[in-house]
Amino acid sequence: MMPSGAGRDDGADRPQRRRTLALHGLVGACFASGLGTAMAAVAVPWLVLELTGSAVLTGVVGFAQLAPYVLLQATAGPLVDRAGLRRSMLVGNTIAAVAIGVAAAVVAFHAAGPHAGASASASAGFWPLAVLVAVSGAARGLADAATAPLVPVVAEAARMPIERATGVYAAGNRGALLVGMPLGGALVALVGAGGVLVVDALAFCVAVVIVACVVPAVAGQPGEATGSLGLRTYAHQLAEGMRFLRTDRLLLGIVAMVAVTNLLDEALTSVLLPVWASDRGHGSAAFGLIGGALGLGALIGVMLGAWLGPRLPRWATYASCTVLSGAPPFFALAAWSSVPAVLAVAVVCGALGGVLNPIVGAVQFERIPPRMHARVLGAVKASAWVGIPFGSLLGGALAAAVGLAAALLLTGAAMLLMTLAPFVFPAWRGLDRTPPPALASS
Numbered sequence: 001m002m003p004s005g006a007g008r009d010d011g012a013d014r015p016q017r018r019r020t021l022a023l024h025g026l027v028g029a030c031f032a033s034g035l036g037t038a039m040a041a042v043a044v045p046w047l048v049l050e051l052t053g054s055a056v057l058t059g060v061v062g063f064a065q066l067a068p069y070v071l072l073q074a075t076a077g078p079l080v081d082r083a084g085l086r087r088s089m090l091v092g093n094t095i096a097a098v099a100i101g102v103a104a105a106v107v108a109f110h111a112a113g114p115h116a117g118a119s120a121s122a123s124a125g126f127w128p129l130a131v132l133v134a135v136s137g138a139a140r141g142l143a144d145a146a147t148a149p150l151v152p153v154v155a156e157a158a159r160m161p162i163e164r165a166t167g168v169y170a171a172g173n174r175g176a177l178l179v180g181m182p183l184g185g186a187l188v189a190l191v192g193a194g195g196v197l198v199v200d201a202l203a204f205c206v207a208v209v210i211v212a213c214v215v216p217a218v219a220g221q222p223g224e225a226t227g228s229l230g231l232r233t234y235a236h237q238l239a240e241g242m243r244f245l246r247t248d249r250l251l252l253g254i255v256a257m258v259a260v261t262n263l264l265d266e267a268l269t270s271v272l273l274p275v276w277a278s279d280r281g282h283g284s285a286a287f288g289l290i291g292g293a294l295g296l297g298a299l300i301g302v303m304l305g306a307w308l309g310p311r312l313p314r315w316a317t318y319a320s321c322t323v324l325s326g327a328p329p330f331f332a333l334a335a336w337s338s339v340p341a342v343l344a345v346a347v348v349c350g351a352l353g354g355v356l357n358p359i360v361g362a363v364q365f366e367r368i369p370p371r372m373h374a375r376v377l378g379a380v381k382a383s384a385w386v387g388i389p390f391g392s393l394l395g396g397a398l399a400a401a402v403g404l405a406a407a408l409l410l411t412g413a414a415m416l417l418m419t420l421a422p423f424v425f426p427a428w429r430g431l432d433r434t435p436p437p438a439l440a441s442s
Contacts, residue, residue: 023154023165025214027172029207030147033093034173036203037140038180038295039187039196040100042288044133045274047107047193051126055275059396061126062270065133066389072141073385077241077375085146085153086215090208092143096136097204100197103132107194148381149373152365154215166361167306174302174354178295185288241375248367250430251380253421254360258384260418261326264411266391267398268330269294272408275399280337293343294329297350304351305358314359314431319422325352326419330412334405363431 044065048058080088106128155165187196245251269291277287301321305312332345368376398407422428 020158020160022215023151023158023160023168025210026147026150026154027168028214029089029093029210030169031172031176032203032210033096033140033143033207034176035180035183036100036200038177038291039184039203040133040200041269042181042184042274042284042291043188043193043196043200044129045270046188046284046287047129048126049274049278050193051129054396055271055399056396057126058274059271059392059394061130061133062266062392063389064130065137066266066385066392068134068138069141069144070385070389072138073145073381074379074383076142076145077377077379080142080146080149081375085150086211088146089143089150089211092139092141092146093204093208093211095139096143097201097208099132099136099139100204101201103129103136104194104197104201106132107197144381145377148377150215151361152370152373162362162365164306164358166365167302167358170302170354170357170361171299171306174295174298174357176295178292178299181291181295182285182288183292185284185286185291188284188288241372241379244368244372244376245379245383249427251364251367253425253427254363255380255383257322257418257421258360259387261322261415262385263387263391263394264326264330264415264418266388267395267411268333268408270392271395271399272330272333272404272411275404276333276408279404282339286339289339290342290346293346294350297347297352298354298357299350300347301351301354302357303354305355312355312359314363315422315429318356318359318431319428321352321355322422323416323419325349325356327412327416330408330415334408334412359431 044061045058048054048061052058076088083091151165151169152162155162158165160168184196187199245255273290274284274287277283277290280286326349328345328349329342332342336342364377364380365373395407395411398410401407402410
């Protein structure tokens, strides 16, 4: 017979297990939606290349998806504060699922039409696809504006150090990239790019179900922002987040560097890498494998960062890993046609880059007052992502203008110069210091 004390201890442990389950559920939902998004990151550019054969239009559809995402990241903070974090995440993922599902239906309709394969049919299929991925991108922007501020809420309930919680959260996202890109490449070969969009829509639905069932309704409830949200109040709250960001030189430096490196990374992954795989005769499977190798390395790096994060010297780790992870993939693709050689570089560079995520996440949550998380984190992410839509356009334009090899060398050189910033500017030394008391207690 179980001692009565043991039974009471088990009952007392149940609320803690539920609180921990909320964190794991949030990470699981991010993994599910990230998995579908990673597969779509393979399927959509490959689909556009099949429809049009144009690197420029491949960049255009990447812009159409990411520009609304960045816009909503920048502007959704006050809306998220009013609606609540959990509700905003549910609504955004639901809309994304519907938009991607309709995109899959449009692709199937044009593929089965009487003029399937003709140039007119290709053009007719391209523009609805661009509109629908734009809707999906806007919905994902709304959902993601709510997701990051939920992390410290559920981490505090689970009594988990913030470095570890942000590492677990980043590991879920990186794990999705690891699995999603090679899976997407394989599925494109098996069922076609349109079929992968169906899987993407289902993944968003899974994310909605997980959040609805596991993350409690009290998590991320509407906070101090109540009542009607007029235009003046909305603009004031947006401006408040941007003003805070401008006053913190370290956060501003992180955002500026990440904005440029994200732009260059997007040029690589959305245009230059699929064009490399196509031109070298490797096919969509190689595109997916290399993306998966980046994800595998990043997942390893994130897990190491989450485990060692509280003990690592932040500035030295960030500066060295940034410069070693950024430019080498560009130069490897420019120099080699061998998939195994590029895979090796991708794994190592992905790991070095993954170590950065727990550091950046911890610094943000330490320096931003909790009441302003949605507004400031939205401004941070939107500012950091502002160049991403243009990365697709840049990659397509460079590949068309100077050729693939020269485009890779130019973007790689720009990446190398940008990642030297932590060694040059004194503000980056603030990574090793605790935030000022005014920031920590605001």
